[in-house]
Amino acid sequence: KREGLQTGADGSTLKWYNALQDSANQCAQASEDLSKAKDTQMKKLKMELQKAATTPVSQIANSSGSPLKEAFEKIDKLLSGRPVTSAGKSVSTSQHPQGLEFVSYRLAEKFVKQGEEEVASNHSAAFPIAAVASGIMEMHPKIGDLILAHLHKKCPYAVPHYPPMERGTSVEDYQRILGYRVDDSKVEGQDSFLKRMSGMIRLYAAIIQMRWPYTGKQGPHPHGLSHGWRWLAQILNMEPIADITATILFDFLEVCGNALMKQYRGQFWKLILLIIEEYFPRIEAVTSTGQMGSVTRLKQFLETSLRTKQISAPKSELGSAFFRS
Amino acid sequence: GVFSGAAEAAGSSRDSLFTAQSDLTAEELKEFTGKRFTLGQIPLKPPPADLLMV
Amino acid sequence: NANKTEEDDKDDKAAQSLLNKLIRSNLVNTTNQVEVLQRDPSSPLYSVKSFEELRLKPQLLQGVYAMGFNRPSKIQETALPMMLAEPPQNLIAQSQSGTGKTAAFVLAMLSHVDPENKWPQCLCVSPTYELALQTGKVIEQMGKFYPEVQLVYAIRGNKLERGTRLQEQIVIGTPGTVLDWCQKLKFIDPKKIKVFVLDEADVMIATQGHQDQSIRIQRMLPKSCQMLLFSATFEETVWNFAKRIVPDPNIIKLKREEETLDTIKQYYVICNSKEEKFQALCNIYGAITIAQAMIFCHTRKTAGWLAGELSREGHQVALLSGEMQVEQRAAVIERFRDGKEKVLVTTNVCARGIDVEQVSVVINFDLPVDKDGNPDNETYLHRIGRTGRFGKRGLAINMVDSRFSMNILNRIQEHFNKKIEKLDTDDLDEIEKIAN
Ligand SMILES: Nc1ncnc2c1ncn2[C@@H]1O[C@H](COP(=O)(O)OP(=O)(O)O)[C@@H](O)[C@H]1O
Numbered sequence: 001k002r003e004g005l006q007t008g009a010d011g012s013t014l015k016w017y018n019a020l021q022d023s024a025n026q027c028a029q030a031s032e033d034l035s036k037a038k039d040t041q042m043k044k045l046k047m048e049l050q051k052a053a054t055t056p057v058s059q060i061a062n063s064s065g066s067p068l069k070e071a072f073e074k075i076d077k078l079l080s081g082r083p084v085t086s087a088g089k090s091v092s093t094s095q096h097p098q099g100l101e102f103v104s105y106r107l108a109e110k111f112v113k114q115g116e117e118e119v120a121s122n123h124s125a126a127f128p129i130a131a132v133a134s135g136i137m138e139m140h141p142k143i144g145d146l147i148l149a150h151l152h153k154k155c156p157y158a159v160p161h162y163p164p165m166e167r168g169t170s171v172e173d174y175q176r177i178l179g180y181r182v183d184d185s186k187v188e189g190q191d192s193f194l195k196r197m198s199g200m201i202r203l204y205a206a207i208i209q210m211r212w213p214y215t216g217k218q219g220p221h222p223h224g225l226s227h228g229w230r231w232l233a234q235i236l237n238m239e240p241i242a243d244i245t246a247t248i249l250f251d252f253l254e255v256c257g258n259a260l261m262k263q264y265r266g267q268f269w270k271l272i273l274l275i276i277e278e279y280f281p282r283i284e285a286v287t288s289t290g291q292m293g294s295v296t297r298l299k300q301f302l303e304t305s306l307r308t309k310q311i312s313a314p315k316s317e318l319g320s321a322f323f324r325s
Numbered sequence: 326g327v328f329s330g331a332a333e334a335a336g337s338s339r340d341s342l343f344t345a346q347s348d349l350t351a352e353e354l355k356e357f358t359g360k361r362f363t364l365g366q367i368p369l370k371p372p373p374a375d376l377l378m379v
Numbered sequence: 380n381a382n383k384t385e386e387d388d389k390d391d392k393a394a395q396s397l398l399n400k401l402i403r404s405n406l407v408n409t410t411n412q413v414e415v416l417q418r419d420p421s422s423p424l425y426s427v428k429s430f431e432e433l434r435l436k437p438q439l440l441q442g443v444y445a446m447g448f449n450r451p452s453k454i455q456e457t458a459l460p461m462m463l464a465e466p467p468q469n470l471i472a473q474s475q476s477g478t479g480k481t482a483a484f485v486l487a488m489l490s491h492v493d494p495e496n497k498w499p500q501c502l503c504v505s506p507t508y509e510l511a512l513q514t515g516k517v518i519e520q521m522g523k524f525y526p527e528v529q530l531v532y533a534i535r536g537n538k539l540e541r542g543t544r545l546q547e548q549i550v551i552g553t554p555g556t557v558l559d560w561c562q563k564l565k566f567i568d569p570k571k572i573k574v575f576v577l578d579e580a581d582v583m584i585a586t587q588g589h590q591d592q593s594i595r596i597q598r599m600l601p602k603s604c605q606m607l608l609f610s611a612t613f614e615e616t617v618w619n620f621a622k623r624i625v626p627d628p629n630i631i632k633l634k635r636e637e638e639t640l641d642t643i644k645q646y647y648v649i650c651n652s653k654e655e656k657f658q659a660l661c662n663i664y665g666a667i668t669i670a671q672a673m674i675f676c677h678t679r680k681t682a683g684w685l686a687g688e689l690s691r692e693g694h695q696v697a698l699l700s701g702e703m704q705v706e707q708r709a710a711v712i713e714r715f716r717d718g719k720e721k722v723l724v725t726t727n728v729c730a731r732g733i734d735v736e737q738v739s740v741v742i743n744f745d746l747p748v749d750k751d752g753n754p755d756n757e758t759y760l761h762r763i764g765r766t767g768r769f770g771k772r773g774l775a776i777n778m779v780d781s782r783f784s785m786n787i788l789n790r791i792q793e794h795f796n797k798k799i800e801k802l803d804t805d806d807l808d809e810i811e812k813i814a815n
Contacts, residue, residue, distance in 0.1 A: 047806075300445060
């Protein structure tokens, strides 16, 4: 029987992670005729399909419910094989045998990129993106797996997984695996890296608690709060990593701590207690001066939670009034 | 098909918010019934619905 | 260039400064070194690499971290130890906006306050009501865990009853009202002020009367009061003013980071009409991830048309146009920064001075030309240039629709001696490449 904290994720977590990667790779391969097309006609079609899939995602904004609904409907229509119009041109996935695979892959990738680019600098952007994403995941479960696969590839901490350095991997490649941007053999700064990772963790935390309010479906969430439990339990079972663990734990709890508390009540508070009493000191032990920012934010959050016996709802969460607007 | 339902394939219960007690190992159940979790032993499966008050 | 000065006058400094504060969500990158001129060159020079080293009150350290800060900015590394030293030292600090000056002096004010004493101890003057409000917000955020410390705005419109004695420890306002409150109305006892901050000195002196009022306030303060003055630029006039406000100063300067095109990828797209430009834009949107974009048009008419077309496609578009009042522009910019709109379409006149560094993609729907039809290189650089060599990378796309504009593009390219690559927006693979 294993004792104490582990250095890596549980076997079942890694198996799930690998299965998601495999299925995403299969999807990429199964749409290669289209994605690697050389023929002009085919390239045109590919462009139109991609535009139809990704443009609505880039239009998701914080302003009100109805544009979100429009974006969702455009995507849903496309994935259902019906023709959609984008910039005056009509296109549908039925125009190519690989149309649906291609669109699915690109769409999932786009959700994650939008989170990476946007949520990093504007935390409140996580909610509208997550709302649409969770609606799409509900209607089209396969897209859900692809979104997760892309998210994991860009941010292994969303699994959560701390990839170990394998023999034969160059430092540069390893940095990439860890999620750093590396170009011309220059690796991005720690602050910028952490900001992007925060953005993606926040997107994930928003996805698992958001429900798309318009589908009228009553079924379970396609990737709901049970994954919030799983994520948190998995993180806390592993040795913390300097800078990263404190940062993502805080991001995650700030966004979906409230929802988890409501769902898992006493068991959730047991987690918080464990963090405060045993896990937090481990985080402090791996933190050096100059990295105190994220640790202090986490501590503040935990202390407030324990004192008030409450976890406040995230700022800028979208309420029902938003979706009526 | 292309999508084999990766989540199910890997055995993660896809949508249930709670775990039935019968689906837990003895150790996992002990973690959920105890006052505290043991460091490093938190079950990855969500808690059973009838064990939310501790 | 006569044209330019006219525009500069119209777009006054205070408005520019406000809009920049509103659009900014990040520190500006700097690679330059801080220059320090100490009043007493024999005393050791401290600079800190972490907030811990400053031995702040725990409530303030928490406030700083809760704002998302991790470590002091360049200017803060040197300025904070001087401002927090015992006995307090006077300081004149100059660095471009966005480098962390406001956060620094707010921390200094909060540190020097004695919360037990229920009277004004820190006085901060700003050029306008809106700017004072922005600083006030920073005080509130940073002081979040220090609720005993209270703040009051000395601004026109905040009318207090005669005979009031303020209990708040920090007063922030515009020079005229602050002067009245100290002198005529006696809401504040200036002899009890421990810290005096004059923010945005360069903007301050651009307004008639502010300079004089500031000096009159300063004259009422005790000798022991710490005097701090901040400015983004430092012309002779600012300097002369600064020396009258701050006796025996330490001086800190951080050279402005030059805007460069080094970290920018520049492209151009050939189109035959504005409709084609619009199509090219749609293609770009479909191919790469644009968190937020700013699009520049030559005329208000084109800007309006383009905003309409983009909205029809389902984009959330904000239009910033010349006839708007400052408050309206501020509202548009705030919504854009909050992500309520993702695309900002604008003409150059009204976007002059706006710091686009926060935006990852800049599109010149029309190339910038001056009134004689020559390339406006300065504007081009300002629109798309970035500061800080290891800062955020950016992307700039220029739309070319005639032989005339091709010629402008070529001349811009020659001027900066940086290649602007051609982009075929009908080819998805090509557009995708530019984002990597
Ligand atoms: N040490 C820091 N770390 C991270 N961000 C900071 C730091 N200091 C200031 N900022 C942020 O940078 C931006 C610019 O800071 P500000 O103090 O307003 O600069 P200035 O007064 O020079 O214009 C603000 O968004 C502020 O919150």
